[in-house]
Amino acid sequence: MEPEPGPGPGRWGPAACVLTGASRGFGRSLARLLAPRLGEGSLLVLLARSAAPLAELAAEVRAGGSGLRVECLAADLGCEQGLRRAAAALREVLPAAPPGRLLLVNNAGNNAPPPPPGPPALRPAGAAGLGPRRPSLGPAAAEPRLDPCFGCQERTEPSSLGDVSKSFLDLTDPDEINSYFAFNVTSALCLTSTALQAFGKRPGSSRTVVNISSLCAVKPFKNWALYCSGKASRDMMFQVLALEEPDVRVLNYAPGPLDTDMQLLARTKTGDPAMRQYFQSLQESGQLIDCTASAQKLVTLLEEDTFCSGAHVDFYDI
Amino acid sequence: MEPEPGPGPGRWGPAACVLTGASRGFGRSLARLLAPRLGEGSLLVLLARSAAPLAELAAEVRAGGSGLRVECLAADLGCEQGLRRAAAALREVLPAAPPGRLLLVNNAGNNAPPPPPGPPALRPAGAAGLGPRRPSLGPAAAEPRLDPCFGCQERTEPSSLGDVSKSFLDLTDPDEINSYFAFNVTSALCLTSTALQAFGKRPGSSRTVVNISSLCAVKPFKNWALYCSGKASRDMMFQVLALEEPDVRVLNYAPGPLDTDMQLLARTKTGDPAMRQYFQSLQESGQLIDCTASAQKLVTLLEEDTFCSGAHVDFYDI
Numbered sequence: 001m002e003p004e005p006g007p008g009p010g011r012w013g014p015a016a017c018v019l020t021g022a023s024r025g026f027g028r029s030l031a032r033l034l035a036p037r038l039g040e041g042s043l044l045v046l047l048a049r050s051a052a053p054l055a056e057l058a059a060e061v062r063a064g065g066s067g068l069r070v071e072c073l074a075a076d077l078g079c080e081q082g083l084r085r086a087a088a089a090l091r092e093v094l095p096a097a098p099p100g101r102l103l104l105v106n107n108a109g110n111n112a113p114p115p116p117p118g119p120p121a122l123r124p125a126g127a128a129g130l131g132p133r134r135p136s137l138g139p140a141a142a143e144p145r146l147d148p149c150f151g152c153q154e155r156t157e158p159s160s161l162g163d164v165s166k167s168f169l170d171l172t173d174p175d176e177i178n179s180y181f182a183f184n185v186t187s188a189l190c191l192t193s194t195a196l197q198a199f200g201k202r203p204g205s206s207r208t209v210v211n212i213s214s215l216c217a218v219k220p221f222k223n224w225a226l227y228c229s230g231k232a233s234r235d236m237m238f239q240v241l242a243l244e245e246p247d248v249r250v251l252n253y254a255p256g257p258l259d260t261d262m263q264l265l266a267r268t269k270t271g272d273p274a275m276r277q278y279f280q281s282l283q284e285s286g287q288l289i290d291c292t293a294s295a296q297k298l299v300t301l302l303e304e305d306t307f308c309s310g311a312h313v314d315f316y317d318i
Numbered sequence: 319m320e321p322e323p324g325p326g327p328g329r330w331g332p333a334a335c336v337l338t339g340a341s342r343g344f345g346r347s348l349a350r351l352l353a354p355r356l357g358e359g360s361l362l363v364l365l366a367r368s369a370a371p372l373a374e375l376a377a378e379v380r381a382g383g384s385g386l387r388v389e390c391l392a393a394d395l396g397c398e399q400g401l402r403r404a405a406a407a408l409r410e411v412l413p414a415a416p417p418g419r420l421l422l423v424n425n426a427g428n429n430a431p432p433p434p435p436g437p438p439a440l441r442p443a444g445a446a447g448l449g450p451r452r453p454s455l456g457p458a459a460a461e462p463r464l465d466p467c468f469g470c471q472e473r474t475e476p477s478s479l480g481d482v483s484k485s486f487l488d489l490t491d492p493d494e495i496n497s498y499f500a501f502n503v504t505s506a507l508c509l510t511s512t513a514l515q516a517f518g519k520r521p522g523s524s525r526t527v528v529n530i531s532s533l534c535a536v537k538p539f540k541n542w543a544l545y546c547s548g549k550a551s552r553d554m555m556f557q558v559l560a561l562e563e564p565d566v567r568v569l570n571y572a573p574g575p576l577d578t579d580m581q582l583l584a585r586t587k588t589g590d591p592a593m594r595q596y597f598q599s600l601q602e603s604g605q606l607i608d609c610t611a612s613a614q615k616l617v618t619l620l621e622e623d624t625f626c627s628g629a630h631v632d633f634y635d636i
Contacts, residue, residue, distance in 0.1 A: 168510075168559045169511045177503075181500075186496050190492050193486055197490070220554060220560070224558065225562075229554040232550045232551055232554035233499075236547045237546070240486055242538070
């Protein structure tokens with residue numbers, strides 16, 4: 001039997017971890033659990049749209065561990081420029097990352113949209129960021145460093161859930177649908193392929209890719225056409241990766257109905273009244289899952305490392 | 319037991335049928351089987367990228383039936399302007415379509431890319447087309463009528479299969495992935511929602527939507543990450559439609575390995591040698607399926623109308 005995961009540093013040996021959607025909810029909980037497991041010399045790359053909460057999280061996990069390098073990248077993965085910046089940053093840092101282990105967790109797209117931004121904020125001075133260290137990426141380098149992504153201020157808010165007030169029949173705008181898939185599917189594919197290429201095959205190293213999936217990848221829900229089809233698409237994409245790369249461990253992890261802003265949207269905005277009621281009842285009956293409890297199950301899955309590569313594993317399965 | 323479908327006109331009564339990807343392969347075969355089943359006053363809308371083969375097909379099916387109105391729309395569903403034109407055309411013709419039955423078959427994305435186009439050709443004079451009858455759609459109306467889609471001549475060829483010479487790790491370009499999903503997923507969602515809205519709910523009428531799916535929607539294949547994830551995405555999307563609209567009949571039909579240009583690409587271009595060999599062996603052992611045979615099975619499924627709405631039904635299941 002596996003020992004209980006302990007909080008001591010060094011448990012995993014030196015590793016490179018990349019976590020998207022790290023600033024809130026499940027991602028933040030996972031970062032807090034992962035950081036103390038990463039051995040001396042490890043690299044933890046935290047990606048999210050908003051710089052300030054990322055910097056806060058980085059400061060917290062740095063304080064809790066030793067010998068851990070934490071890098072933050074504020075990038076909007078729903079805009080092409082943000083995605084390209086994030087990919088460029090991974091290409092920069094991963095080749096020199098510790099050789100033992102790569103863990104990439106594709107969690108972006110599992111938070112509700114953040115509150116509407118105020119006026120563009122300058123990135124806080126001293127906040128950790130890959131941006132300043134990376135090579136010039138064109139015009140952005142000459143502009144003030146905006147939060148969260150150069151050139152994307154006017155874009156529609158990226159959405160993880162999609163507009164669940166709409167039914168399938170209301171989804172007639174190509175822009176809305178294309179934006180949804182760009183943020184929720186394209187970014188996960190591009191960052192995964194980029195990270196695996198940048199880290200490379202290294203003798204004796206392990207590489208694990210996690211797709212934060214959902215019950216919605218395998219079960220349709222009314223008013224959730226975009227979310228369900230995006231999640232189904234991601235699950236399948238990562239199944240293909242598992243087939244193609246037998247030495248990469250691939251996991252589609254469905255974290256359960258998390259007690260986050262996304263569930264708040266689900267129970268207040270879902271167009272179908274019965275569905276709203278269902279989500280409401282999940283909350284009222286205390287069935288929503290604490291992010292840390294679900295992140296802990298994922299960490300246990302990773303430590304046991306007995307899952308079938310490419311499998312869809314649900315919080316409730318284990 | 320159902321009688322064998324006969325070729326006589328009027329079998330289905332007046333209907334409105336919309337068929338995308340109609341100019342070649344499975345779509346063309348299906349159009350030829352459907353046309354003689356459509357009763358007096360029916361409307362058959364044929365969509366595809368290339369005007370000339372559409373016009374040819376329209377002439378053929380008009381000659382074989384009586385009282386059937388055939389409309390062709392040459393539009394590149396992979397470019398937003400083409401998709402918007404196609405949707406506008408459906409909004410124009412479907413409200414006045416025969417009330418008895420709506421059948422929409424989302425087949426685009428099941429042909430290999432057409433041969434590289436020569437210089438832009440003027441739409442053949444006299445070719446049937448919705449374009450000339452539709453209201454002005456802005457700049458396009460003032461430009462020469464190009465084939466197949468105004469403003470899209472410089473765009474990358476839309477691809478149904480994706481570049482199967484690439485592995486998952488080669489898929490690092492957001493443009494390539496976004497274009498793939500725009501053509502293969504967004505267009506199917508937009509045209510379906512638009513067609514159902516435009517036809518509307520009519521007392522006593524039936525509405526059926528078919529998604530031409532694939533084994534790849536439920537099973538991963540090496541080098542086919544885009545195709546598999548696009549098909550998985552579509553299947554799920556149409557499952558959501560089936561849930562939301564219980565009076566719409568929804569079918570995800572996997573037509574089997576068709577003897578088309580797509581299989582030619584599969585057996586010559588797939589990056590993985592074992593996969594190429596597998597597709598090669600399908601051909602050599604005569605296991606590729608004739609488009610008409612598969613289209614006939616779909617027609618039988620539609621006539622029997624006993625499938626569970628939202629189900630994935632494979633050629634080999636029946």
